[in-house]
Amino acid sequence: MYGWCYNYFMLESANNDIFTIGVGGAAGDGVKKAGIKIADFLRQKGFEVYISFEYPSLIRGGHNFARISFAKEPASAESSGVAKKIWCDYSELDILIASNGEHADLHKGELKEGGKIITNIPLSQISENPAMVLGEINLAASAESSGAPKELIDGNTAFAKGLLAAGLDFYLAYPMTPSTSILHYLAGQQTKDGLKVVQPENEISVVNMALGMAYAGKRAAVGTAAGGFALMQEAFSFAGMAELPLVVAVAQRQAPATGVPTRSSQSDLRFVIHAGHGEFPKIVIAPGDPEESFRAGADALNLAWKFKTPVIVLLDKILSEHMMTTNAERWKDEKMEIFENMIFPGTLNAVVKVTSYEHDKDGFTTDKAEDVKRAVEKRFEKQKNIEEEMQNIETIKIYGDVNSNPSISSGQENVIVFFGSTKGPVLEASKYFNKPTKLVQILWLEPFDTEKVKRELEGRKIICVEGNHNGQLASLIREKTGIEIKDKILKYDSSPFDPVELAEQINTIWN
Amino acid sequence: MELKDLSTKTKITWCPGCTNSQILVSFRQAIKELTESDSLKIENLVAFAGIGCHGKISDYLNINSFTSLHGRLIPAMTGAKCANPALTIVGFSGDGDSYDEGLEHLIHAAKRNSDINLFIHNNQVFALTTGQADAVSPKGFKGKSTPFGCLEEPLNPLLLMLSAGATFVARTFAGNITETKKIMQAAITHKGFSYVDIIQPCITFFDTRDYFKERIYWLDENFPTNDLKVAMEKVQENTSKVPLGIFYKIQKPTFEEELWKI
Numbered sequence: 001m002y003g004w005c006y007n008y009f010m011l012e013s014a015n016n017d018i019f020t021i022g023v024g025g026a027a028g029d030g031v032k033k034a035g036i037k038i039a040d041f042l043r044q045k046g047f048e049v050y051i052s053f054e055y056p057s058l059i060r061g062g063h064n065f066a067r068i069s070f071a072k073e074p075a076s077a078e079s080s081g082v083a084k085k086i087w088c089d090y091s092e093l094d095i096l097i098a099s100n101g102e103h104a105d106l107h108k109g110e111l112k113e114g115g116k117i118i119t120n121i122p123l124s125q126i127s128e129n130p131a132m133v134l135g136e137i138n139l140a141a142s143a144e145s146s147g148a149p150k151e152l153i154d155g156n157t158a159f160a161k162g163l164l165a166a167g168l169d170f171y172l173a174y175p176m177t178p179s180t181s182i183l184h185y186l187a188g189q190q191t192k193d194g195l196k197v198v199q200p201e202n203e204i205s206v207v208n209m210a211l212g213m214a215y216a217g218k219r220a221a222v223g224t225a226a227g228g229f230a231l232m233q234e235a236f237s238f239a240g241m242a243e244l245p246l247v248v249a250v251a252q253r254q255a256p257a258t259g260v261p262t263r264s265s266q267s268d269l270r271f272v273i274h275a276g277h278g279e280f281p282k283i284v285i286a287p288g289d290p291e292e293s294f295r296a297g298a299d300a301l302n303l304a305w306k307f308k309t310p311v312i313v314l315l316d317k318i319l320s321e322h323m324m325t326t327n328a329e330r331w332k333d334e335k336m337e338i339f340e341n342m343i344f345p346g347t348l349n350a351v352v353k354v355t356s357y358e359h360d361k362d363g364f365t366t367d368k369a370e371d372v373k374r375a376v377e378k379r380f381e382k383q384k385n386i387e388e389e390m391q392n393i394e395t396i397k398i399y400g401d402v403n404s405n406p407s408i409s410s411g412q413e414n415v416i417v418f419f420g421s422t423k424g425p426v427l428e429a430s431k432y433f434n435k436p437t438k439l440v441q442i443l444w445l446e447p448f449d450t451e452k453v454k455r456e457l458e459g460r461k462i463i464c465v466e467g468n469h470n471g472q473l474a475s476l477i478r479e480k481t482g483i484e485i486k487d488k489i490l491k492y493d494s495s496p497f498d499p500v501e502l503a504e505q506i507n508t509i510w511n
Numbered sequence: 512m513e514l515k516d517l518s519t520k521t522k523i524t525w526c527p528g529c530t531n532s533q534i535l536v537s538f539r540q541a542i543k544e545l546t547e548s549d550s551l552k553i554e555n556l557v558a559f560a561g562i563g564c565h566g567k568i569s570d571y572l573n574i575n576s577f578t579s580l581h582g583r584l585i586p587a588m589t590g591a592k593c594a595n596p597a598l599t600i601v602g603f604s605g606d607g608d609s610y611d612e613g614l615e616h617l618i619h620a621a622k623r624n625s626d627i628n629l630f631i632h633n634n635q636v637f638a639l640t641t642g643q644a645d646a647v648s649p650k651g652f653k654g655k656s657t658p659f660g661c662l663e664e665p666l667n668p669l670l671l672m673l674s675a676g677a678t679f680v681a682r683t684f685a686g687n688i689t690e691t692k693k694i695m696q697a698a699i700t701h702k703g704f705s706y707v708d709i710i711q712p713c714i715t716f717f718d719t720r721d722y723f724k725e726r727i728y729w730l731d732e733n734f735p736t737n738d739l740k741v742a743m744e745k746v747q748e749n750t751s752k753v754p755l756g757i758f759y760k761i762q763k764p765t766f767e768e769e770l771w772k773i
Contacts, residue, residue: 170594190773198593198770201619205586208579212590215577216598220590234580345557345575345591345598355569355578356562364521364570365578 020090021133022107023066025099025123027058034097034123034130035066036152036323041130042070043152043325050424051152052089052322052496057177057261063106067093086324087289088424091498097133099123151328155319155421156181158290158326159249162297164189167336169218171197172206176225177261178317179251183223203228207235207246214244215354217344219301223249226268227258233276236310238356240280243379245304249297252316252420254494263494264317266420266467269476272312273446279376281307281383284446286314288423290326292443293319298334299393305339306389307382314445316467318496319421387447395444396452399427400437413438414510415460417485419445419473422465425497432503435510442473454481463487463509465502512546512553514539521570530685530711530720531564534603534632535571537691542574545696556599557591559584561608564639564713565632568603582613585620588627589766596767599699600627607637610646610668617668620704621675625766628698628705631668632685634713642716652717669746672706673739673759679705680742680759684727685712686720690755697757703765710753723753730756737761 021038025031032053039051047070055064071084093111097118098104104119111117118133126133160182163171173183187197200206203224210220224232229250239246252268254260273284283303287296293315300311345352353363358375360366366375400416414435418426419442426439440456442448457477464474464485469492474485487509491497517539525531545551556574560566562581569576579587588600609617609631620629636654637643644654644661647668651660672680679701683691691709698705710727712719734756735741742759 170590172590192771192773196593196770196773200586200589201615204583205616205619208583208586209590209593211579212577212587212592213594215587216591216594218594220594235583238580344595346555346595348554350554351573352575353569354576356580357578362520363576364519365567 017072017084018086018090019070019072019094020092021068021095021097022093022110023068023097023123023126024103024107025064026060026103027055027062027064028060029064029099030123030127031064031066031099034126035068037127038130038133039068039323040152041134042068047071048085048325049152050086050089050322050324052318055262063103065107087428088496088499089322090500092500095133097121097123097126151326152323153290153326153328154181154321154323155287155290155293155315156251156321157185158294159287159297159313159315160185160189161331162294162299162334163221163247163301164195165294165331165334165336166298166301167219168195168221168301170210170213170220171195171223172210172220173199173223174201174203174206174228175199176203176228178253178264178320179223179225179228179249179315181321182249203231204235207232207248210246211235211239211242211244214239214246215345215352217342219245219305221247221249221301223251225251225253226255226271229272229275237276237278237280239310240276240278240282240379241356241358242354243308244354245308246310247297247300247304247313248310249313249315251320252314260494262317264421264467264496265492265494266316266422267469267472267492268314269419269445269468269472272314273476275312276310280379281309281386282446283307283309283311283386284314284444285311286420286443286445287319288420288441288443289319290324291330294328294331295334302337303386303389305342306337307386308342309382309386314420316421318424324424383447390444390447390449393444395442395449396456397441397443398456399439399441400430413460415440415457415462416465416506417442417457417462417473417477418465419443420467422467422497425499425502426465428499429497429503429506432500432507434507437506442477445476448476448480450480453477454483457481457483461487461510463489463506465489465497467491467497512543514543517543517573519571519573523571524567525564526715528714529564530634530714531568531632533685533688534565534630534691534709534711535568537685537688538568538572538601538630538695540688541692541695541699544692545699550700551599555597556601559588559591559600559602561602561604561613562639563605563608563632563637564634565603565605565608565711582608582611583616585609585613585616585627585629588629589620589623589625592625592627593767593770596626596771601699602627602629604629604631606631606633606635606647606668607645610666614646618671618675621672621677621706623766624676624678624704624763626702626704628695628701628707630695630698630707630709632711633668633708634711634717635665635719636713636717638713638716648717654716667746668708669758670743673743673746676763677706677759678703678761678763679757680746681706681757682708682710682755684710684723684755686724687755690729694757697760701760703763726751726753727755728752730754730758734758
């Protein structure tokens with residue numbers, strides 16, 4: 001009990017450095033717009049900001065909620081122009097803005113002691129002048145600094161920008177939450193001689209059309225939620241068989257089936273790494289924030305064309321739709337890589353044959369055992385090449401204070417392991433950990449970087465944090481490294497982790 | 512170009528006497544003539560195929576080819592045409608392939624009017640899977656999965672294509688190689704989605720050669736091909752006679768033209 005109380009008070013004080021504003025109203029009231037305006041105003045003032053959006057699957061009415069968290073201390077000379085990064089939103093509110101009392105009532109219980117409720121200002125007015133609700137906070141010290149975050153961006157838009165950086169020619173999608181904003185963003189980016197966006201009749205058409213484009217020599221990517229990806233399985237396998245480059249963004253939402261369309265989940269890790277019938281090399285990248293989504297988009301397209309194999313970028317509702325301040329100028333080094341080892345129809349004196357059947361080296365159907373064996377081995381030659389390439393790629397990331405604390409012996413560290421958007425709450429929660437802790441993010445789920453992961457986890461006290469019921473990452477780690485993780489924090493109620501609650505859970509396990 | 516330049520090392524494995532061979536011969540002659548008259552560059556020609564007996568044709572053609580999944584050749588054809596509008600896209604499909612498995616793509620292809628050409632080998636049966644009823648098998652057809660007779664009325668695919676907005680709708684008979692060749696050439700030179708249903712009797716599982724030989728007739732030279740109402744009436748004609756020829760042919764902007772205008 002003592003430990004619990006100690007944790008509680010510590011968290012209270014730490015949490016006081018974070019300011020959270022909630023904006024609530026009916027769908028159509030302009031909740032999202034008002035939230036973004038407030039968040040963007042804070043960004044311009046030099047704050048690092050995170051904004052989440054909760055909404056049900058309807059167009060008018062219901063209850064929508066935006067939650068903006070930021071550190072009270074903005075960029076300053078003392079902090080070398082770097083404001084305190086905020087990795088996710090907090091449940092507890094300092095200010096609750098609502099379009100009426102009913103919407104306010106739904107969140108009254110989340111108010112901190114002394115928190116303010118604002119229900120008398122129309123959200124449209126707040127959108128026009130977001131500063132009017134920020135009177136509670138002393139913003140005077142926060143003059144615009146050169147280190148101010150450059151962009152407030154969500155993971156889907158960042159992913160789409162990554163595709164564009166790597167020379168995307170075509171984007172194809174059938175609308176499905178939470179992947180749809182990729183389609184919307186790229187549709188607006190079309191130019192006469194550049195990017196084209198096509199919305200075919202269903203996901204099966206989407207992916208087969210993309211394969212036809214790749215065959216004709218154009219870089220195509222498709223995006224969908226995991227349910228739409230279920231419809232694409234046969235063609236995904238075809239891409240593996242025919243060695244056609246393909247990028248698929250798979251945005252997870254609470255499943256199975258139609259599930260909870262507007263809420264999040266990390267329950268499709270196993271689905272995507274095993275996607276497509278049969279055995280063929282594939283790459284699965286799971287970014288954890290908008291910056292990583294950008295890089296994943298660019299890397300996915302380049303890798304798909306380099307290795308002529310399908311690449312999945314695994315997103316989820318939280319990463320896809322929530323926005324955070326990001327320094328986009330660091331993205332300029334991502335470029336389209338050109339590979340000249342392919343030939344396309346339209347080439348004089350060349351016959352280019354592609355088929356979903358097993359085939360010989362000339363592209364003709366075969367069922368001879370020796371041909372089949374050679375073809376399988378040829379495809380898996382690429383697996384070796386991909387694994388070699390992985391040596392130059394950040395397949396896992398390490399965070400935490402382990403390097404700054406030399407007193408910790410390497411064998412006894414505490415480690416948190418996670419993937420995807422869970423990065424946000426884990427990094428935010430780490431601000432309140434009682435014990436020095438190393439944070440290990442798995443970015444590449446397939447191929448799995450067994451040696452690197454083993455090096456970071458072996459002999460450590462480990463907690464795996466995931467947004468699913470079965471602990472899919474923990475089971476994958478055990479499968480690949482033999483390391484069994486007994487302590488798992490699993491959330492499968494479709495709502496995001498709260499960093500304070502998560503820190504309490506972790507401190508309790510390690511107390 | 513010689514006709515033999517269009518053949519490949521692959522041994523033909525259709526049943527001896529299969530009417531698919533007649534379609535293969537028609538197509539080789541069609542493209543030989545089109546290349547000789549400079550209407551077509553052979554390197555720009557791509558033959559797409561689905562899965563079924565018809566789909567073996569891509570292995571028998573020494574030209575660019577893309578053998579898709581069952582029922583999925585149409586989106587792949589559309590994708591290739593969008594990606595490189597200079598390509599001439601020809602698709603071989605079957606009744607099981609495009610009237611059953613991929614029917615949604617067929618309807619949307621007619622609606623979209625991509626400049627692609629689709630030739631359906633229509634034998635009114637699933638043949639490669641050894642004889643089951645499909646979307647165009649007649650009611651009462653006794654196949655291996657319908658030993659007591661097919662329970663459903665067949666689809667009228669030509670009527671479907673006309674109502675979905677196809678800009679070129681034709682039907683031919685595999686046994687008539689010269690006419691089939693001419694219709695293929697007309698389809699390829701038509702700008703927009705060209706749909707050709709080729710009656711292709713399956714000599715093993717549903718031999719309708721005599722049935723059709725007694726009933727087929729060619730549309731009159733003066734048949735108006737720009738009148739949707741007339742075309743729709745014609746394709747619904749009493750089944751005692753089966754009209755062949757080009758039922759409908761109009762010009763509309765293609766999908767690629769619209770796409771590259773943006």
